Structures are given as C-alpha cells and as structure tokens.
Amino acid sequence: MLATDFRSFVDAVRNAGDIVRLVGDYVHLKPGGSRLKGLCPFHQEKTPSFSVDPKNQLFYCFGCQTGGDVFKFVQLYEKIDFKEAVEFLANRWGVPLPARTAAVAAHDRFHQLNEAAQKFFRSRFTDAEAGRRARDYAEGRGLSRETLDRLGVGYAPAGWEELRSYLLGQRFKADELLAGGLAIARKDGRGEYDRFRDRLMFPIRDVQGRTIAFGGRCLDGSDPKYINSPETAAYVKGANLYGLDQAREAIRKAGFAVLVEGYLDLASVAQAGVAHVVASCGTAFTAEQAKLLGRYTDRVVVCYDGDAAGQNATARSLDLLLASGFQVHVADLPAGVDPDDFLKSDGAEAFERVPFQHSGIRSLEFT
Numbered sequence: 001m002l003a004t005d006f007r008s009f010v011d012a013v014r015n016a017g018d019i020v021r022l023v024g025d026y027v028h029l030k031p032g033g034s035r036l037k038g039l040c041p042f043h044q045e046k047t048p049s050f051s052v053d054p055k056n057q058l059f060y061c062f063g064c065q066t067g068g069d070v071f072k073f074v075q076l077y078e079k080i081d082f083k084e085a086v087e088f089l090a091n092r093w094g095v096p097l098p099a100r101t102a103a104v105a106a107h108d109r110f111h112q113l114n115e116a117a118q119k120f121f122r123s124r125f126t127d128a129e130a131g132r133r134a135r136d137y138a139e140g141r142g143l144s145r146e147t148l149d150r151l152g153v154g155y156a157p158a159g160w161e162e163l164r165s166y167l168l169g170q171r172f173k174a175d176e177l178l179a180g181g182l183a184i185a186r187k188d189g190r191g192e193y194d195r196f197r198d199r200l201m202f203p204i205r206d207v208q209g210r211t212i213a214f215g216g217r218c219l220d221g222s223d224p225k226y227i228n229s230p231e232t233a234a235y236v237k238g239a240n241l242y243g244l245d246q247a248r249e250a251i252r253k254a255g256f257a258v259l260v261e262g263y264l265d266l267a268s269v270a271q272a273g274v275a276h277v278v279a280s281c282g283t284a285f286t287a288e289q290a291k292l293l294g295r296y297t298d299r300v301v302v303c304y305d306g307d308a309a310g311q312n313a314t315a316r317s318l319d320l321l322l323a324s325g326f327q328v329h330v331a332d333l334p335a336g337v338d339p340d341d342f343l344k345s346d347g348a349e350a351f352e353r354v355p356f357q358h359s360g361i362r363s364l365e366f367t
C-alpha cells in the first residue's frame, strides 16, 4: 500500500468511531465536566486520574502522563503496534481493510483454529447420538438448553483423534494443533492425539467474544475433573476472566460484578438471571484478573463455594481485590452450599442491595 493510501485509510478509521465508546468498553467511565473520568488502565490507582476528552477525541492520565488518540489507546491496551491498532479498529468499526499484515494474519489463523474446534465440539454436543451423555450430564446439573447455547457448551468425543481428524480435514496443520494446545504429541513421535476426550467443553472467550481456549469437564468421576488449554501465543492463563465478554454490559449496568469459581457455577448463576457474573476458572484469582475487572467496575461480590477450598480461594481473592482498590463483599455461603444451590433456594434477588465494604469482611445475611 502507498504511504498516502495508508494515511487516508488511517483517517477513514479514525472518523468511523468514537473514543468514548472505545475506551468505555475497557474502562468504567463517569461524567466529570467536559471530560469523562475513570481508573487508569495503564497504572495501578485507587482514585480516577484518567480522563477522556470527547471533543478532541483524546485521552490523558494525570497519574502516569499517558495520553493520545484512539490508536494510541489500542496500541497500549492490546500491546500491538500502530499498524495493528489501525487494523484492529478498522475491523471493529467496519472499515474495509486495504491490505493485511503478517502478524494479523497469524493471529487470525489462531482464532480460526479455535473457532473450528468450537464448531466441532458444538456439533458433537448437539448430535442426537454422540452428544447424548454430555447433554444428559448438563441437564442433570440443571442447565437449560438456552444457557448451554449462549455459553457455546460443546462435547469432545471419547476417541483419540476425532478433533484432530476434523481439523486436519479443515486444512489446519498438525503443528498448528500442537501450538494451539488442542493436540498432544505422542511420546514415540508418531503423530498427535486429542488433548480433550469425553469431556463437556466450555469455550473460553476474550472480551471481544473470540474463542481463545477451552475448559473441559469430565462426565463421570474420573480425574482430573477439569482439563484446561495450556498457555499459547494468544492465551495467557490468569489474564482472562471466564464470561466477561457476555457480562461486561450487565456489569456496567448493575454497578458491580459477581465473582464465582467455576464454569458450572457461572452457568447456573447466569441462568438464574444474574448476568453480571464472571468466573476465575482454571487458576486462583490473579492481579491481572483484578485489573481486567477493574476496567468495568470497582465493586465485586465474591461468591465461592462454602467448602474449605472455596473459603481459602475467597480469602486469597479478597486480599487481591482490596489491594487493587475494589469495594468487596463476600457472599457467605454455608458449608457444603455452592452458588448454584444457593440461587435455587434464594433466587437472583439475593444479589441485590449488597452492602459493599471498603475494607474488612462482613458476611452477607442470606436468610
């Protein structure tokens, strides 16, 4: 592409969107005079020094002196270069791309691989015969068809090379399956086998709703109960929150998020009508997850299992959330009661009118 063509492409992208709507997808913004204010996504802070100027389409942080336009924001936030930021926003705002960079093409390939795997798991789940056990299991956990569809729940069949055969047939390469964490190399060097076998599959999506990894739950009592995708070029464990892509608007509306532990907890809490729910699946709650959540709200209800492991996880996440400037409340579930049981008996209203605390832990009365 000629330099002049690229410059006019950049201008076309810039004019297609709005900085308030863009930044608002990442940062919880509140009106403050001619600007909007929020917690800076680029440094740790407890009082907002980050502002967005709609008139000039610029952002600036008085805390860390970071500032710029829409492209600068995307560069810093997504950790990509200027050209990639332009393409990122072009995609987002529907401006046709004049050309593609190699980096973007590789990234797209990774997403295509995961989308293809997701399509396969879904087709097995909905297949009358192949998916029966998985559907029976999910129904036994009280999940409706609607909830399962919304979360894109799938099934990895029991064979050793079912996904592999499908993906190779879709012209993906064996190396790509390995790099994407979907296959494991055989020790004798003779090819690969499927990482996920005979499991209920939960696609893990980024905030833009693209599938980047999977969590697989066994259908019987076998160990391990969960298998998660390994870290890959595009999936960093503990940097993602399960369900955030579907919950972020609801979180903003509700003014707080409900934090649960697992995929199934999230599914039943969301099904009970609490749309502003995210889960820390696959890892202990991390500082990166706190930071990610902080872009949408500064209030969290921690709702982990009432058992000992759940209480330990609660204590750890509380320390992190409080240190990150959140107002936190702990839903104190009785021992042996998980969020699912609790919601079945008390309903979604249990999460309304939560008295948040700035510090310290006071139990919610759930009676």
Ligand SMILES: [Zn+2]
Pocket: 040, 041, 042, 043, 050, 061, 062, 063, 064, 065, 066
């Ligand atoms: Zn800052």
